[in-house]
Every structure is written in C-alpha cells, then in structure tokens.
Amino acid sequence: MxxxxxxxxxxxxxxxxxxxxxxxxxxxxxxxxxxxxxxxxxxxxxxxxxxxxxxxxxxxxxxxxxxxxxxxxxxxxxxxxxxxxxxxxxxxxxxxxxxxxxxxxxxxxxxxxxxxxxxxxxxxxxxxxxxxAGEQPGIAPPAAPAPPPPAPKPQVPAPVNPPAAQPQPTPGVTTTPPAPVSSSAVAPTSESVAPSSSAAVGTTTAAAEESAAVEEKAQQVVEESGTSWVWTLAGLLVIVALVVAGSLVARRRRTETE
The missing domain is CATH 2.170.130.30 (Ferric Hydroxamate Uptake Protein; Chain A, domain 1)
Known part of the structure; x- marks a missing residue:
C-alpha cells in the first residue's frame, strides 16, 4: 500500500x-x-x-x-x-x-x-x-538580463615603416668620390703672392731712384755743356730708358725664378 x-x-x-x-x-x-x-x-x-x-x-x-x-x-x-x-x-x-x-x-x-x-x-x-488575501509576490520583479559585453576589437598590428630606399648605382658608371682638399695645400697660395708684390714694389722704387739719378746727372751735363745740351740730353734720355727697361726686365725674371 x-x-x-x-x-x-x-x-x-x-x-x-x-x-x-x-x-x-x-x-x-x-x-x-x-x-x-x-x-x-x-x-x-x-x-x-x-x-x-x-x-x-x-x-x-x-x-x-x-x-x-x-x-x-x-x-x-x-x-x-x-x-x-x-x-x-x-x-x-x-x-x-x-x-x-x-x-x-x-x-x-x-x-x-x-x-x-x-x-x-x-x-x-x-x-x-x-x-x-491579495498580497503581492514575495520577491521584487527580476531585473532585465544584462546585455552581453561587446566583443573585443581585433588588435591591428602597428604598421612597420619600410627601410629607406638606397640609391642604386647606374650600370657601367663608376662614381669617384672627390679628393679631400687639404687646408695646408691652399694656404701657401696666399703666402706666395706676398713676395711677388713686395718684389714688384722694390723694383719700381729702385727704377725710380735710378731714373732720378740719371736725370740729375743729365741736368749737370746740360748746365756744363751750354748750347749743345739738347743733343746730349736726348742721348742721355735714350740711355736712361734703355738702362731702366733692362733693369726692370732683369728683376722681373729674377722674381719669377725665385
């Protein structure tokens, strides 16, 4: 039972x-x-x-x-x-x-x-x-279900910068780098100019002194010779011109040789 x-x-x-x-x-x-x-x-x-x-x-x-x-x-x-x-x-x-x-x-x-x-x-x-007797239910009304969490976003890898492109050599063309310029090779240029300028100044001064001496000598000859001073002066001037020209040429060659 x-x-x-x-x-x-x-x-x-x-x-x-x-x-x-x-x-x-x-x-x-x-x-x-x-x-x-x-x-x-x-x-x-x-x-x-x-x-x-x-x-x-x-x-x-x-x-x-x-x-x-x-x-x-x-x-x-x-x-x-x-x-x-x-x-x-x-x-x-x-x-x-x-x-x-x-x-x-x-x-x-x-x-x-x-x-x-x-x-x-x-x-x-x-x-x-x-x-x-008309009482309400013994629990509070249940809340709505929580919404599902959002799906995680896919991780996108950071872009990698490509290496910089290297210049490609042109076939059949050889590039020669320029030779380095040494400061010691340039310096003597300015120094070598200085003696030439000094020599030129010295030559001009010497020529002027000789010319002045010749003119002074010619003046003395004229004063002593009286009426024939014209021809004598002309000859002296020719001699002076030749002497001065020769002196200048010789000193310029000497300077160039040095």
Whole structure:
C-alpha cells in the first residue's frame, strides 16, 4: 500500500509542469508565490511574446485551472490549493485566492485590473501570482538580463615603416668620390703672392731712384755743356730708358725664378 502511494505521488508530480529558469529570459518572466500554501516562490520564463497572462503562465511551466462556473478566473496553479480547500466552482474567497500582478523588469508590482485571460503582457515584462488575501509576490520583479559585453576589437598590428630606399648605382658608371682638399695645400697660395708684390714694389722704387739719378746727372751735363745740351740730353734720355727697361726686365725674371 505504501508503495502504491509513492507511485501515485510520482505520477502526480510528473504531471505537474516544471517552471523554467527566468535568468536571462528573452520574453516574459513569471513569478508564482506559493508561500500562502506552505511553499516558496518560483520563477519561470515564457519565451517570446505570449498572447495573454494565462498563456505566459503556461509557457513558463505552470499549470492552472479555471473555476467551473467562472471561466477566466484562475483558482488553482500547479494543482494548489487542493480540492479540500477550494472546490473551484465559483470565484475563490477574498482571503484565499490567486492575485494577479504585473511589473516592468526591475520595477514595482502593480495589481492587474484585467483578468489574466484578456491581458497581453509586453515582452520583457514580469507577471506575478501570489496566493492569499491579495498580497503581492514575495520577491521584487527580476531585473532585465544584462546585455552581453561587446566583443573585443581585433588588435591591428602597428604598421612597420619600410627601410629607406638606397640609391642604386647606374650600370657601367663608376662614381669617384672627390679628393679631400687639404687646408695646408691652399694656404701657401696666399703666402706666395706676398713676395711677388713686395718684389714688384722694390723694383719700381729702385727704377725710380735710378731714373732720378740719371736725370740729375743729365741736368749737370746740360748746365756744363751750354748750347749743345739738347743733343746730349736726348742721348742721355735714350740711355736712361734703355738702362731702366733692362733693369726692370732683369728683376722681373729674377722674381719669377725665385
């Protein structure tokens, strides 16, 4: 007899729908509070957009029953309360009935002024049921699931700068680098000019002194010769010119040789 009772209990338990977990629910979350009947608070998820409150209750894994003379009035959820408490013929008493609530996800409960058979719950909202004298469900409406974190952006490697292009030699052409210029090779140029300038100045001065001496001598001869001074002066001048020219030529060659 005991075994028969256990088997019957297992059959009844298997016939009762098991609520789905509401975490991450993509649809309508359903909360059912059995505390007034000695149970706890259960949650389920009605995926998508249920057509009514009772459709959401059923899709979330909870069974329900209407009063036989009051269609649309839910008097039992998951077979509770039992037939010994509520015959489910007419509406249940105001101190022991299933009150119907709704709320936005993470919001506050509001008592529904519509029956569960006619109200269409919005997707993403929360439906609540609590047995007792009209108390709201014993837990706050669950919040909406957190959005998934954004996918990490792929790391793009930093561009590597290509090496600078080296100039390519032209075939058949040989480039010879210029020879370095030594400062010691340039310096003597300015120094070598200086003696030439000094020599030229010295030559000009000597020539002027000789010319002055010859003119002075010619003056003396003229003063001594009397009337024949013209021819004598002409001859002296020719001699002086030749002497000066020869002296200049000789000194210039000497300077160039040095």
């Amino acid at each position: 005991r075994r028969l009772f256990l088997a019957l209990a297992l059959v009844i338990a298997s016939a009762v729908p098991v609520p789905a977990l509401a975490a991450g629910c993509d649809g309508v979350t359903v909360v059912v509070d059995f505390r007034g009947l000695g149970g706890g608070v259960q949650q389920g998820c009605a995926p998508g957009s249920p057509a009514s409150g009772v459709a959401a209750l059923s899709a979330a894994g909870f069974g329900y029953a209407y009063a036989t003379r009051q269609q649309g009035f839910v008097c039992r959820i998951n077979g509770k309360p039992g037939n010994d408490v509520d015959k489910c013929v007419t509406t249940s008493p105001a101190t022991a009935y299933w009150s119907y609530w709704h709320a936005p996800a993470g919001g506050s409960w509001a008592y529904s002024n519509q029956g569960a058979a006619s109200r269409v719950p919005p997707r993403g909202s929360v439906e609540g049921w609590a047995f007792g």
